[in-house]
Amino acid sequence: LFKKLHCQRNTIHINLFISFMFRAIISLLRNTLLVKHFALRSDIKYEEDGTLIFIQEGMHWECKLLNTLWQYSLNANYMWIFVEGLYLH
DSSP: OOGGGOSHHHHHHHHHHHHHHHHHHHHHHHHHHEETTTEEGGGEEEOTTSOEEEOOSSOOHHHHHHHHHHHHHHHHHHHHHHHHHHHHO
16 A cells, blocks of 8 residues: 555655654753763862863763764764765756
8 A cells, every 4th residue: 555655765764854853862962961061960060169170080981972872863864865865866
């Protein structure tokens, strides 16, 4: 019944929109988890005058994972846009 919907154009479109959704989710996570777009709450401390200081000790794997997912979502998004352009060309 839906054989016309299973074509390469729709597959590319579906993957493109999934990458848009993944990028939006990761963007919302970054905006809510990072303090002033600087670091996670567990990686900073406040001074008496209110300035933020980054804690150097530790691995900070959560921050690295979040930034890696952000970069992956950006690259996946751009690659699917590129594939869409190649297909339309």
